[in-house]
Amino acid sequence: MKKRYWMILIVLFIVWLDWFIQAPDSRAQQLTATLVEQGSERMKNYPYQFWVMRVDGGTATLSTPRSREVPALKVLGVLYPDIDTKNPNDPQFIAAEKLLAEVQAEARKIIAAQPGIIEVRWELDRKWLSSRSIELPDKL
Secondary structure: OHHHHHHHHHHHHHHHHHHHHHHHHHHHHHHHHHHHHHOOHHHHOOOOOOOEEEEEOOEEEEEEOOOOOOOHHHHHHHHOOOOOOOOOOOHHHHHHHHHHHHHHHHHHHHHHOOOOOOEEEEEEOHHHHHHOOOOOOOOO
16 A cells, blocks of 8 residues: 555656646747747857746746856857957957847847747856856855
8 A cells, every 4th residue: 555655656746747847948948949940140150049948927038148247258258269358448359249249139139029928037047157167156
């Protein structure tokens, strides 16, 4: 009897876990696919691929490699290792910073135009940053 009870609990847990992992992400995955489909060639070829992390109601949370805590110069140094990120007046640095802002704005515009999306928020792509040895701020 105890063995049967535990088997039922395990099966229920697996079903719940499967739902928990897949159900909330289906809309986010759909919106990420929309980014790929509708994005310009410039966005598709950009070294960082923006993606929808989650959707809560009408709010889509988009990944970003930069924030106030992780400035663009750290990210651009990884994306474009040949650029002098220590010189903010370097024309290549300025162009790379502008391109990042433009691609990020394009991603936001595409997602904001989707049915049911009222607001777009940004969240650091902590996994991407840490995989490239970029120091992360403590999570609030």
